[in-house]
Structures are given as structure tokens and as C-alpha cells.
Amino acid sequence: MTQTLNPILLLAIPLAPLFGAMIAGFFGTKFFGNLLDKTSCHRITILGVAIACGLSIHVLFDVLDGARFNGNIYEWMKLGNELVLPVGFLIDPLSAMMMVVVTFVSLMVHIYTIGYMAEDEGYNRFFAYISLFTFAMLMLVMSNNFLQLFFGWEAVGLVSYLLIGFWYKKPTAIFANMKAFLVNRVGDFGFILGIGLILASTGTMDYQVAFGQANNIFAQSLPGTNWNLMTVTCICLFIGAMGKSAQFPLHVWLPDSMEGPTPISALIHAATMVTAGIFMVSRMSPFFELSDVALSFILIIGSITALFMGFLGIVQTDIKKVVAYSTLSQLGYMTVALGVSAYPVAIFHLMTHAFFKALLFLGAGSVIMGMHHDQDMRNMGGLRKYMPITWLTSLIGSLALIGTPFFSGFYSKDSIIEAVSESHLYGSTFAYYAVMIGVFVTAFYSFRMYFLVFHGKERFGLTHAEHSHDDHHDDHAHDEHHGLAPGQKPHESPWVVTLPLVMLAIPSLLIGFFAIEPMLFGGFFEGAIFNDLEKHPAMEELQSAFHGAVPMAMHAFSTLVFWLAFSGVACAAVFYLWLPIIPSTIARIFAPIKNVLDNKYYLDDFNQLVFGRGASWIGERLWQIGDQKMIDGFVVNGSAKFVGWISGVSRQFQTGYLYHYAFAMIIAVIGLVTWILYTHLGSIK
Numbered sequence: 098m099t100q101t102l103n104p105i106l107l108l109a110i111p112l113a114p115l116f117g118a119m120i121a122g123f124f125g126t127k128f129f130g131n132l133l134d135k136t137s138c139h140r141i142t143i144l145g146v147a148i149a150c151g152l153s154i155h156v157l158f159d160v161l162d163g164a165r166f167n168g169n170i171y172e173w174m175k176l177g178n179e180l181v182l183p184v185g186f187l188i189d190p191l192s193a194m195m196m197v198v199v200t201f202v203s204l205m206v207h208i209y210t211i212g213y214m215a216e217d218e219g220y221n222r223f224f225a226y227i228s229l230f231t232f233a234m235l236m237l238v239m240s241n242n243f244l245q246l247f248f249g250w251e252a253v254g255l256v257s258y259l260l261i262g263f264w265y266k267k268p269t270a271i272f273a274n275m276k277a278f279l280v281n282r283v284g285d286f287g288f289i290l291g292i293g294l295i296l297a298s299t300g301t302m303d304y305q306v307a308f309g310q311a312n313n314i315f316a317q318s319l320p321g322t323n324w325n326l327m328t329v330t331c332i333c334l335f336i337g338a339m340g341k342s343a344q345f346p347l348h349v350w351l352p353d354s355m356e357g358p359t360p361i362s363a364l365i366h367a368a369t370m371v372t373a374g375i376f377m378v379s380r381m382s383p384f385f386e387l388s389d390v391a392l393s394f395i396l397i398i399g400s401i402t403a404l405f406m407g408f409l410g411i412v413q414t415d416i417k418k419v420v421a422y423s424t425l426s427q428l429g430y431m432t433v434a435l436g437v438s439a440y441p442v443a444i445f446h447l448m449t450h451a452f453f454k455a456l457l458f459l460g461a462g463s464v465i466m467g468m469h470h471d472q473d474m475r476n477m478g479g480l481r482k483y484m485p486i487t488w489l490t491s492l493i494g495s496l497a498l499i500g501t502p503f504f505s506g507f508y509s510k511d512s513i514i515e516a517v518s519e520s521h522l523y524g525s526t527f528a529y530y531a532v533m534i535g536v537f538v539t540a541f542y543s544f545r546m547y548f549l550v551f552h553g554k555e556r557f558g559l560t561h562a563e564h565s566h567d568d569h570h571d572d573h574a575h576d577e578h579h580g581l582a583p584g585q586k587p588h589e590s591p592w593v594v595t596l597p598l599v600m601l602a603i604p605s606l607l608i609g610f611f612a613i614e615p616m617l618f619g620g621f622f623e624g625a626i627f628n629d630l631e632k633h634p635a636m637e638e639l640q641s642a643f644h645g646a647v648p649m650a651m652h653a654f655s656t657l658v659f660w661l662a663f664s665g666v667a668c669a670a671v672f673y674l675w676l677p678i679i680p681s682t683i684a685r686i687f688a689p690i691k692n693v694l695d696n697k698y699y700l701d702d703f704n705q706l707v708f709g710r711g712a713s714w715i716g717e718r719l720w721q722i723g724d725q726k727m728i729d730g731f732v733v734n735g736s737a738k739f740v741g742w743i744s745g746v747s748r749q750f751q752t753g754y755l756y757h758y759a760f761a762m763i764i765a766v767i768g769l770v771t772w773i774l775y776t777h778l779g780s781i782k
Contacts, residue, residue: 143204244302260274287333362421363458366421396433430510442512459601471581474546487598557585
């Protein structure tokens, strides 16, 4: 049995995709004159990610055998005699599992991209970006210190900015990537404050050393207040997670990020960037377990996100937007699990969600290709017979998403609901009702999308879908129109697109069944995640009620959760297959509510009015008062005018007549003598 892992092997895991990104980015683009062609670029980057995936799987098996690693690879900086800022790795079950999920999903996305981006001018640049993104995410999950964590945190944010705005000639894409960048900066401000508080109170950036001083932090108050330092620190850290993992109200960037190419949606919004916050809170469990206030805050925010973002998925007509709001809702479920201290369940759902959500995003991309880049579900219908592989894999992903017994999503989602029901933290009652209602809502919008796309009447090829081209390629793409022309039929995607769908459908179907017992009840996360079972017994209660994967699934058929999901599917079938007049009638009757949902609770308008115009107003005032009046008017022009005034006054004394100067000298001498005599007589007295 291996006791420690080879640091050289660990270093190769993030460096392999980094080297692939560098080669494709430098030699496959205009930077060095397009020295590499498309085939060479995608082969090099896929090879790098494949190496990282293979080594990650090897590391996971070693970790299952008991191997661990926690050490520094490189000392970047040393401040004084104590604070060391290194590059290092912490490899335990949590990080090893994340490494496999990230690299596997990334590998599938790389292969899928060969077909999806085949005729895009930025083909090589795209591969460089997604490979670089993989490197950044690996550095984040493998880190053993807060500095490297922050590096990976910011790096995935930077590359996501590049990916969301990949079609940089498209105004909506530029707006979306700037929105994502700015909203994440809000969250990152809280995140860096949390790291700063940890550094100030412990004097270290190392995880394990800081965790060892958690009780000392808990015993302190924030200077100048009576607020518990641990509570403030945890809330600041979670604000960072709210931005990165798109929790209310910092969720507004994620739906707009669908402006990027579809493979980006699968990579960023399924397995990597948006799950970084969930991973971070789980890694920081020794801190969060000491603050019930922080946990309740997390629980309430997650509940709001899970429920209210699901409602928005009901009214979307863009196929990618439906999956995007589904991602928001499922991230809310993970956050709820964190709030009730069920960290292993949150990570378990993170893993299962990564597979079936990547499958749904890539399936949506396959549909978009088959529909000639039309994303509007109102222009689809009956695609089942034209795209059988996409249909079947999308059905598997949808069944996993709604928590169908024996599918992977069932085991993780049902465990979250059970954990919430066993919690007694403040906010747990609201959270329970939110996740239960969310079960029906998720099933409804998921199968609304499924039925509109793959079943029912064929609605394509009637007119060009000029209004629905959100996922078009750049201005130089080969497409002359978007949507099927009259008489055209959809077509199944090439094998480089359907192969990743099949590969992702397998874990979407099976991984939950085989992983639930070892991950949740077999001590898999022992030493990686800390649970105070006396204060927060949710995991203990789950274990006492668990009797195996098969009994759990069989019992589910008699539970309210199953029948809520079944009702959601049945309602979707009635509304969109058999009686399509019902949705339009409901929309007309409840027009004000639909208007609120269509406008996304007016949060974008609020942000634009309060923060956008507010920042503009502040900037304008600073320019008028600070720049024009203070700097230009008072400092620059004022000093020039003052010098000019002095010059004008002194010019009056420069007459050029000798007797004027002589008179001035006599007056000066008289004045000097008078001052000396006055001073001298004063000293004699």
C-alpha cells in the first residue's frame, strides 16, 4: 500500500493541460503566425487533458489505498522569518475525486469541441482557452494553501471571462463576459477579506496549520465589534462562493454567460467553475462547523437559489437558458447541503451533477447543431426520430436531473432532502419546503424542455429563426442563416459529438448507485471533511436510515419526493403534448407573475439602476468635482493662476529705473536696522 504520492506525478497533472494550452495558444494562433493547424492543436490539447485525466484516476486509486500527500513543491516567496508563500498540493479523497471529475468532463468537452467548433475561425484559440481553464481549476482543487487557492480562484474567473466573450465581435457576448467578471469581483472581495482575516489571526496561509487554530479564531471577536471572528470569516469566505457558484443575489451572471459557445457551458457551468464555491466551503469545513450563524446564512441563501431560480426555468424558451437555470437551482441544492453540515452529500451531488449536467449542456449543443444553430424550443419538436443518440442521452440526463430512482441524481438529491429534514438549524424549515417544491419545479421545466424538443408536432423549417441565434458563431462563420429552411430536416451530430454524450450518460446513469455507500457512509472523506456530529447530526441520521442503494431506490417509490417529481413530468406532458392551450391560458391569467419571471425578478434592472447608474452617477460626480474642479481647477489651473498673480504683482516692481531700485534698497536697509534695534532693546529690558 502506497503511503505517499509522487510529487513529480502530481505536478504533471496540472502542467499537462497548461503545456497544451501554451502550445496551441502560441503556435496555433496569430501570436506566432499560425504555425500549427487545427488538427495539431486539438490533438495536443486533448493529449494534455487525457494525460491529466489518466494520472488523476491513478491518484484516486492510490488515495483509495490510503495514500496521501500534503507538501510544498516550490517556495514562491518568504516574508520575514515565518510567512511562507508556496506552491503546494494537498491530495486527499476530496481533492482526488475533484481532479477526476474535472479532467474527465474536460476531456469529453475537448473531444466534443472538435465537432462543434469545426468551422469556427477561433478553433485553435478555443482549445487553448479550455485547456488553460482545466489547468486553473486543477490548481484550485489541488492547493494546500490559501494563496494558491486564490490564484486558481482568480484564474478560472479570468479564463471564464475569455470564454464567455469568445465571440468578441458580438455585443451581447462582450456584455455577458463583463457582467460575469464584475459580479465575480464582488464575491471575490468578500473572499479575499476572509483569507485576510485568517492570515491576520493565524499568521499562516497553510490549510492544516490554520485549521489547527480554528478554536483560537472562534474565541476571538472582530476588532472594534462584538461579532465573532469565526462567523465573520466564514461569511466572507462564503460571499466568495456566492459569486463563483452563482448564489442569489450574485447569480445574475450565469444565465447571460450562455452567450459563449455551448462547450463552455458544459465545462464552466457543470463540473468546474461554478462548483468551486461548493468545493471551497467543504474544504473549509473545520471553520464552518464552528459557526451556526454562518451555516444558517448558507442554508437560507441556498434555499432561495434552489427554489426561485427553478421558477425562472419554467418560462425560458432558449434551450440553453433552461439548462442554465437548472444549474442555478442545483447549485442551490448543494449549498443547502452545506448549510446543514452535510458536506459529503454536497460533494456527492456535485459529482453526480457534473456528469448529467454536462450531458444536458452537450446534448443541447447537439440539438442546436442539428437545428442549424436555432436555440428556440418553440421551433423544435419531434427530433427524436432524427437524432436518436442525442434523444436517448438527453432523456437519461433529464431523468437523472429530476431524481428518478436508480439514476445518479436520485441518490444525491434525495440525500440532500433527507439531510435537510433532519436538521434543526435556523432556516431549515424554510429550506425543507424550498427543496421539496423544487422537486416538482425541476421535473416540470426539465420535461417541458424534453417534450418541446424531442416529442410532439414538428415546428421547424417553417420560417428562418432569425430571432433565436444566441449561439451563432462569429461574423465570419459559414452560416448564412440560423434555423432550418423550409424543407430541411434535423440531423444527428457527428461521432465526435455523440461519443462524449454516451460517455457522460454512463456515469449519469450508474455512478450514484455505486458511489453512495462508500462516499457518504464508508468513510471516504475521513480526514478531508470535518463534521461535528454532536452539534450537526444530519450525516449520522442519514447513515442510520441507509440500508443499501437498492432498498433506498425501492423505498423512494412510496415517498412524497417521487410523486412530486412524477407530478411535474405528468404536468409537463399534459401542458406541452396533449393540451398546449393550457400554458398560454395560464400565462394570460397570471400575466403579472409571468412578467416578473420573464424579467428575472427585475434583478438585472435593479442592478442596472442602483449599481450601474449609481456607479455612473458617482463617477460623473467624481469627474466633475474631483477631476475638473479639484485637480484641474484648483491644483493645476489654480497653481498656474497663483503663479501668474505673483508674477503680475512682482512685475510692478521691475520698472528698470535705477533710482527705483536704490529707493527700494534704502527702505529695506531702514527696515532691517529698525528690526535689529527693536530686537536688541527688547533683550536688554
